[in-house]
Amino acid sequence: MNILEANNVTKNYAAHKALDDVSIAIPKQSIFGLLGPNGAGKTTLIRIINQIIMSDAGEITIKGEKLNPKHIKDIGYLPEERGLYKKMKVGEQLMYLAQLKGLPSGEARKRIKNWLDKLGLTEWSGKKVEDLSKGMAQKIQFIATVLHEPDILILDEPFSGFDPVNANLIKDEIFELRDKGATVIFSTHRMESVEQLCDDIALINKSEKILDGTKKDIKNSFKSGKYVVNYKGSLNGLSNNFDVLDTASVDDDLSESTVQAKEGQSPNDILKELISLIEVHSFVEVVPSINDIFIDIVEGGKS
Amino acid sequence: MKQIFLVLKREYMTRVKKKSFLLATILTPLVMxxxxxxxxxxATQEKESRSDKVLVLDESGYFNDAFDVTSFEFEYITGDLESAKKDxxxxxxxxxxxxPNVDLGDGSVIDFSGFELYSKTNPSVQAMERLEGDIRNKLEDIKLDKSGLDPTVINNLRVRVDLDSFNISESGEAQKSNAKLSFAIGYGTGFLIYMFIFIYGAQIMQSVLDEKTSRIVEVIVSSVRPFQLMMGKVLGVGAVGFTQLLIWFVLIGGLGTVGLSILSGDSAVMEAASQQVPQEAMELTSQQEMAADIQAMIATVPVVKILLCFLFxxxxxxxxxxxxYAAIGSAVDSIQDAQQFMFPIIIPIIASIMAMFFVLDDPNGGxxxxxxxxxxxxxxxxxxxxPFGVPDWQLALSMVLLIGGFIGTLWMAGRVYRIGILMYGVKVNWKTIGKWFTMKV
Known part of the structure; x- marks a missing residue:
């Protein structure tokens, strides 16, 4: 079941088209990667979902219901350009942001305490934000995003500026929230985190959605039939079903080659042929990374 | 509504809790x-101890006791002008x-000229007027003396007149009015508004700008409509100004009452005494008289009406x-960038304060x-x-237009604000602001 659907969403600005007929469907309780280079239209789409701006055409539904002001409390949004009130105390600030999302103060106080304990920030509750380190401030921003326990979390470049320790901490929290029932929309142009986190992805480039689906399906569809083989011996005499792309010597008597299989050849076909020729030490299918796919498509789109 | 209130509350609490607010609020009525x-x-001290010397070269000999010695120290010299200048x-x-020597003639000459003041620095207007006055008075006295009139007759000709003015209402009720007090109240209240626009307008702008530069604004507008955020902010900062004003009124009112009762002695006792022994009331000291005057003057002013109008x-x-101010704050990235947009806003405010002096002079003119x-x-x-009295229809029309005016500016500002707050690093000019104004979100 899809918790959020965008159907044919279009948004024009005076000088350019920010979104052109974009449709995406986000399954409930998934981690959804919204990918694309800078300026592709990701933030515009997110702002439309957050009702900060309105689309010119198309519609968005949340839990099957047309987007309306009631949905504001169903969404937790961590924008790419984010900050806090520098002169305000951490506790007061979280309380304010929680109340703006409609949380009663008693409940908010309890949750703020729990979250601060969980992320080891309890003794900072009475401190002003300007006294916090950057990492701590980012944890506070994350808490502010999730305090009202939204069904949908929208995180725009959540790890930018995080050190690896904090990034992992937040990653774990994201997984935990997903397991508890939240759906996470994760917007980024950094592919390594997509690889780890996302179940589904959509790729937006130049205002248009050019690709979407589950991460697994997309990767499979971009397999190009390449295999890396470590072996002893020589590959001379391979049938013309295969091309050897390049070979390098790894050790004294060990070589590594990348082999391109013609269409319709299964891994077993290759293995059979290889075994008859050489001593196979390892055999791995080359699966494209999301990064490769991303670059491939974006660059391809340019030409 | 609840959202506006939450924003208002935050703006209000963060400001009121600041030490600088407390200091400004409590110290201003004491320090001013x-x-x-x-x-x-x-100023008076300086005047008294003034020892600037003016040399007087009096060729006629008429003026040896003409000058007010509190303004300058006068030294009479003889000789010609050139050596006097050197001296x-x-x-x-x-x-x-x-x-120079003056020819009084047969008494019909009234224009006298040829008197000259040489100085290294420019004399003040006041000093010139005082010297002129002294010379004129002396010449008048001499002319009167020559005409053979009795000085006591002349003194009796100079009378003092006290004109009491009254405002009369439609029902014919007369209310004593006081032009000087009206002037003071008109000036004071007008100036307060002027001051508060500048101080609190700048605070609104700063507050909008802070949210923009600290990048919190996008988080906030994902929970609150931009217009609600702007309204909450404007009302919150306004509530702070209002609180400050209220405290000032209470403090000044309190201090004023204490001051008056010190001047007049214990007023309750005094009143009781004056009722029992009426003639004693006649023997008020000059200080008590002054205090009583002030109290009587205040009684002539429609205090409640002025207060209500002032609040409005x-x-x-x-x-x-x-x-x-909120719209400007949303459009720019820094206070420096804001300057160019401030100008058209400041002009009507400055024009008001300048026109106020003419208005106080002719409060019912065109x-x-x-x-x-x-x-x-x-x-x-x-x-x-x-304070001078305004026809009801003008007051009503002015109020209606003002309500229309601020609804209009709030609406326009809201349209710029909703776009401006999400624009970072954009070079903004009037054309861009116009574009934002017409843009649909």
Missing amino acids: PAIIFAIVYF MLEQGAFGLLYL FFMGAYLLYGAL LAVTLSLIPFTSPIIMMARI
Whole structure:
């Protein structure tokens, strides 16, 4: 079941088209990667979902219901350009942001305490934000995003500026929230985190959605039939079903080659042929990374 | 509504809790009178101890006792003008007053000229007027003397007149009025509005700018409509100004009452005494008289009406200009960038305060009526007029126009604000702002 659907969403600005007929469907309780280079239209789409701006055409539904002001409390949004009130105390600030999302103060106080304990920030509750380190401030921003326990979390470049320790901490929290029932929309142009986190992805480039689906399906569809083989011996005499792309010597008597299989050849076909020729030490299918796919498509789109 | 209130509450609490607010609020009513007192004190002190010397070269001999010795130290010299000029420079005197021989003729000559004042620095207007007055008085006295009139007759001819003015209402009720007090109230209330627009307008702008530069604004507008955020902010900062004003009124009112009762002795006791022994009331000391005068003067002013009008125009002016300040804050990335947009906003405010002096002079003239109806100038100008009495229809029209005015500016500001707050690093000019205004979100 899809918790959020965008159907044919279009948004024009005076000088350019920010979104052109974009449709995406986000399954409930998934981690959804919204990918694309800078300026592709990701933030515009997110702002439309957050009702900060309105689309010119198309519609968005949340839990099957047309987007309306009631949905504001169903969404937790961590924008790419984010900050806090520098002169305000951490506790007061979280309380304010929680109340703006409609949380009663008693409940908010309890949750703020729990979250601060969980992320080891309890003794900072009475401190002003300007006294916090950057990492701590980012944890506070994350808490502010999730305090009202939204069904949908929208995180725009959540790890930018995080050190690896904090990034992992937040990653774990994201997984935990997903397991508890939240759906996470994760917007980024950094592919390594997509690889780890996302179940589904959509790729937006130049205002248009050019690709979407589950991460697994997309990767499979971009397999190009390449295999890396470590072996002893020589590959001379391979049938013309295969091309050897390049070979390098790894050790004294060990070589590594990348082999391109013609269409319709299964891994077993290759293995059979290889075994008859050489001593196979390892055999791995080359699966494209999301990064490769991303670059491939974006660059391809340019030409 | 709840969202606006939450924003308002935050804006209000963070400001009111600041030490600087507490200091400004409590110290201003104490320090301002002290500063005024100090300035007056030193000015009079200086005048008394003034020892600037003026040399007088009096060829006619009429003027040897003509001058008020409290203004300058006068030294009478003889000789010709050129050597007198040298003397003046050598002695380091402030000036040289050259009074050539005058021909009084048969008494019908009234224009006298040829008197000259030489000085190294420009004399003040006051000093010139005082010297002129002294010369004129002396010449008049001499002419009167020559005409053979009895000096006592002349003294009896100079009378003092006290004109009491009354405002009369439609029902024929007469109310004693006081032009000087009206002037003071008109000026004071107008100036307060002027000051508050600047101080609190700038605070709104700063607050909008802070949210923009700290990048919190996108988080906030994912929970609150931009217009609600702007309204909450404008109202919250306004509530702070209002609180400050209220505390000032209470403090000044309290201090004023204490001051008056010190001047007049214990007023309750005094009243009781004056009822029992009426003639004792006649023997009030001059201080008590002054205090009684002030109390009587205050009684002539429609205090409640002025207060209510002040509250209305204060809030109206604040909302009207506050909205514009908010729009500017949203459009720019720094205070420096804001300067260019401030100009058109400041002009009507400055124009109001300058026009106020003419308005106080002629509170029911065409300029006064026109400016007190235009929403951008009406708060300051109408407050200047109200103590002198304003026709009800003008007051009502001015209020309606002001309400329309601030609704208009809030609406316009809201349209710029909703776009501006999400624009970082954009070079903004009037054209861009116009584009945002017409843009659909």
